[in-house]
Amino acid sequence: MTTSTRGSTHGTRGLPAVLVLEDGRSFRGRAYGAVGETFGEAVFNTGMSGYQETLTDPSYHRQVVVMTAPHIGNTGVNDEDPESQRIWVAGYVVRDPARVPSNWRAVRSLDEELVAQGVVGISGVDTRALTRHLRERGAMRVGIFSGDALPDEGTMLAKVRQAPEMAGADLSAQVATKEPYVVPAIGTKKFTVAAIDLGIKGMTPHRMAERGIEVHVLPATATVDDVYAVAPDGVFFSNGPGDPATADHAVSLMRGVLERKTPLFGICFGNQILGRALGFGTFKLKYG
Structure with a gap:
């Protein structure tokens, strides 16, 4: 479901970011990973660990994954645990990303990995509220926008609603x-x-x-x-x-x-x- 234009590979958490759902609800946060815009189907994952396996699971192709566990990135990224050769998620949504990864197997941070693979994400979002909204309304299209100059919300919502739906997708x-x-x-x-x-x-x-x-x-x-x-x-x-x-x-x-x-x-x-x-x-x- 992604028709993303993934911008700079020098993402910074200080830049503003907005998540916009196709029903009009939006959440503001900070850029996480690459900076730009991306689109997909919003789904949530309740795993307390295993974020690296989630990101590299091909089943998440063209989906924007919301992590319900509040702390993501604590153990960094290693080269042994991916489920495939690349990250497949269209976008990534977290509440509190780790400031410094801490694990003897880590070779880089999750933020660095998202930037390297051009994955646009957002942090600082109330993922509990977002998950409850998706549970009530169901999976829907979503866009993540980050950078210095963001479009107005009407423009962002129009882009989300123009993105392809998952129904009928042969992937x-x-x-x-x-x-x-x-x-x-x-x-x-x-x-x-x-x-x-x-x-x-x-x-x-x-x-x-x-x-x-x-x-x-x-x-x-x-x-x-x-x-x-x-x-x-x-x-x-x-x-x-x-x-x-x-x-x-x-x-x-x-x-x-x-x-x-x-x-x-x-x-x-x-x-x-x-x-x-x-x-x-x-x-x-x-x-x-």
């Missing part, structure tokens, strides 16, 4: 691997699983590998022939972003697996694909 191919790869089993190999990458998190095939599973991660565009070329004992459909109502290729692929009666399992988006493959429809939940 899996944008975040999935382009080439297949293998995560070898750790220890004795017990099974082979073909994992369809619709936005898979890096830890998912790793956890399977820990259990003796050799995981062949395949692109979202994989065919039935591609799946069975690896002689799988099971097929896995991953999590991912976007509207499952648009994922016709994944649905067709899953039906092909069902016809062959191969054991299959899925999580999040993959589970929604299973519902469609069995003939059910999907609809958007209130909270995203």
Whole structure:
């Protein structure tokens, strides 16, 4: 949902910032991360820790994530915990960012990482009030604007309402691997699983590998022939972003697996694909 113009890579927390929801409510704060403007679907995350995993989860592509935990960035950023090769969130909203990170594994601050990857954020926001508003009104489009000279709120609201909605968004191919790869089993190999990458998190095939599973991660565009070329004992459909109502290729692929009666399992988006493959429809939940 992002049509952002992410400005300066020299973000500073002293600059003003405004968060504007599509229903007209706004929150003022300070710039956090890159300076500029960004748009997406506003959703909240209640995790007390694991912000680095949240930021790099491909399922958050084109979403602006509001962190309900008040203190974010305390442990900095390391190079071992990301779930993918980049930050996927369209924007980031926090209440009290850490002034100085403190953890023996940290190699840089969260603020530095957001700046380096061009992610526009806002801090100093009453995230509890914002989360309660989203719980009552549901997920909606949002914009974050930061910098020395901000547009008037009418202009900002108009830009938010012009941003694309999540409904009808086909995003899996944008975040999935382009080439297949293998995560070898750790220890004795017990099974082979073909994992369809619709936005898979890096830890998912790793956890399977820990259990003796050799995981062949395949692109979202994989065919039935591609799946069975690896002689799988099971097929896995991953999590991912976007509207499952648009994922016709994944649905067709899953039906092909069902016809062959191969054991299959899925999580999040993959589970929604299973519902469609069995003939059910999907609809958007209130909270995203």
